Amino acid sequence: xxxxxxxxxxxxxxxxxxxxxxxxxxxxxxxxxxxxxxxxxxxxxxxxxxxxxxxxxxxxxxxxxxxxxxxxxxxxxxxxxxxxxxxxxxxxxxxxxxxxxxxxxxxxxxxxxxxxxxxxxxxxxxxxxxxxxxxxxxxxxxxxxxxxxxxxxxxxxxxxxxxxxxxxxxxxxxxxxxxxxxxxxxxxxxxxxxxxxxxxxxxxxxxxxxxxxxxxxxxxxxxxxxxxxxxxxxxxxxxxxxxxxxxxxxxxxxxxxxxxxxxxxxxxxxxxxxxxxxxxxxxxxxxxxxxxxxxxxxxxxxxxxxxxxxxxxxxxxxxxxxxxxxxxxxxxxxxxxxxxxxxxxxxxxxxxxxxxxxxxxxxxxxxxxxxxxxxxxxxxxxxxxxxxxxxxxxxxxxxxxxxxxxxxxxxxxxxxxxxxxxxxxxxxxxxxxxxxxxxxxxxxxx
Numbered sequence: 001x002x003x004x005x006x007x008x009x010x011x012x013x014x015x016x017x018x019x020x021x022x023x024x025x026x027x028x029x030x031x032x033x034x035x036x037x038x039x040x041x042x043x044x045x046x047x048x049x050x051x052x053x054x055x056x057x058x059x060x061x062x063x064x065x066x067x068x069x070x071x072x073x074x075x076x077x078x079x080x081x082x083x084x085x086x087x088x089x090x091x092x093x094x095x096x097x098x099x100x101x102x103x104x105x106x107x108x109x110x111x112x113x114x115x116x117x118x119x120x121x122x123x124x125x126x127x128x129x130x131x132x133x134x135x136x137x138x139x140x141x142x143x144x145x146x147x148x149x150x151x152x153x154x155x156x157x158x159x160x161x162x163x164x165x166x167x168x169x170x171x172x173x174x175x176x177x178x179x180x181x182x183x184x185x186x187x188x189x190x191x192x193x194x195x196x197x198x199x200x201x202x203x204x205x206x207x208x209x210x211x212x213x214x215x216x217x218x219x220x221x222x223x224x225x226x227x228x229x230x231x232x233x234x235x236x237x238x239x240x241x242x243x244x245x246x247x248x249x250x251x252x253x254x255x256x257x258x259x260x261x262x263x264x265x266x267x268x269x270x271x272x273x274x275x276x277x278x279x280x281x282x283x284x285x286x287x288x289x290x291x292x293x294x295x296x297x298x299x300x301x302x303x304x305x306x307x308x309x310x311x312x313x314x315x316x317x318x319x320x321x322x323x324x325x326x327x328x329x330x331x332x333x334x335x336x337x338x339x340x341x342x343x344x345x346x347x348x349x350x351x352x353x354x355x356x357x358x359x360x361x362x363x364x365x366x367x368x369x370x371x372x373x374x375x376x377x378x379x380x381x382x383x384x385x386x387x388x389x390x391x392x393x394x395x396x397x398x399x400x401x402x403x404x405x406x407x408x409x410x411x412x413x414x415x416x417x418x419x420x421x422x423x424x425x426x427x428x429x430x431x432x433x434x435x436x437x438x439x440x441x442x443x444x445x446x
Contacts, residue, residue, distance in 0.1 A: 057092035057200040073181045077135040081144055081178035086196055088171045094201035095162030098173055100140070100151065102194055107150040109138060109190035120179065120190050122150040135182040144176040150194065163201070210253040210266060210274065211241035217258050217291055219266075219354035224274040224445045227251040232270035232372045235382055250383040257282065257352050259291050266445075267383045270372040273365065274445035275358075277385045279322025282350060287332060293351045293443075298332040300325075300350055308438045309394045311337050311415070317438055321389035321400065324438035325350065327417045330357065330407045335435060340414035349409065351443035358444040360408030360418030365444060366429040376425055386422060392438030405431075405439040 063086050108119040127146040139147035151157045209227030230250045243249035251268040265277045284302035307315040317324045327335045332348040349357040358365040373379045379386045390400035403423045410418040412432045421431040
């Protein structure tokens with residue numbers, strides 16, 4: 001945020017003139033940062049480099065150096081007003097704010113001769129016009145009709161507040177100063193300093209990592225890596241990228257699954273991985289290599305609680321807890337009984353393209369997630385948000401609200417696969433479960 005102040009000396013000369021002399025104090029700078037990696041010298045290699053130029057917002061003010069009043073006071077009092085135009089120059093794409101006040105807590109114009117104690121006051125409340133303004137009083141107006149008292153430094157008035165790139169007409173601000181004087185005021189010059197302050201709004205955060213994508217299928221290893229890895233204790237969410245680089249915030253974005261337009265929150269977690277933080281809930285769709293973690297088309301059946309009692313069949317059931325899938329379905333038809341080597345990982349899943357099932361076992365990704373979030377409250381609250389959704393078996397939904405079960409990509413036996421089981425007090429990140437059961441699915445980015 002760039003700040004600039006412009007101080008104006010306001011003076012009033014009875015029987016002759018009233019003047020505003022402007023002095024300008026400009027503080028502004030431009031920083032141009034270009035980030036360019038060093039290119040390799042091997043002519044056989046191709047490399048795509050990213051250059052970024054960050055132009056910081058700057059702002060400046062200008063106004064006439066003198067504003068003169070010609071006033072000859074009368075016993076009844078004479079009013080006069082003059083317009084002062086402040087010109088604002090800025091490149092701030094999110095606009096700026098313009099403030100006005102006295103330079104201190106005193107708002108009266110005082111005589112330049114210290115022995116003269118009479119002053120032109122500006123202590124009235126509300127709005128006054130030229131008709132009802134008291135004699136030997138001054139104020140400011142934005143419409144040259146309704147005048148208000150000059151604000152103290154600690155009570156500065158906001159004249160403009162723009163949130164978009166200013167148009168030509170929004171780069172100027174007219175302010176009127178009105179004075180009413182009578183013949184009881186000693187002749188001479190009366191002065192007071194006022195301050196105009198302009199503040200350029202900061203640029204919006206440059207999107208990085210997950211904030212550069214809008215759908216699940218756009219996830220890549222580069223996108224995830226570019227996102228900040230938070231501390232395991234971080235619970236505050238960064239939902240717009242404004243806290244990039246701060247490990248006390250968890251990068252979190254809502255992305256659309258283009259296969260059915262369901263939306264999911266995803267987060268970069270303390271294990272340095274990007275995870276879905278909601279359960280997958282797709283059903284009744286044909287997946288393709290263009291949109292899913294498959295090498296050939298696979299059709300997820302429509303949602304039904306029936307089944308979930310035999311191997312190598314497709315079963316899917318979706319309710320308010322998300323989706324439940326047997327292991328054959330979760331692995332997009334690749335998790336058959338013929339896969340029986342302990343520790344072997346499947347090569348496909350019903351996750352969106354760019355995502356997959358996490359691995360399990362003693363050194364799997366579920367275990368690493370558990371090591372980072374090793375308390376029940378940490379696992380079941382933001383940002384991880386694991387749920388106790390139960391499981392489906394033989395057309396029944398079991399243990400809802402008491403236990404949570406998640407499939408992994410890892411085989412245990414021909415009849416079993418690894419997963420993660422949790423309840424209100426503990427977790428097993430390498431549990432062994434029958435492949436026919438309907439478990440929840442959380443996808444992890446490739």
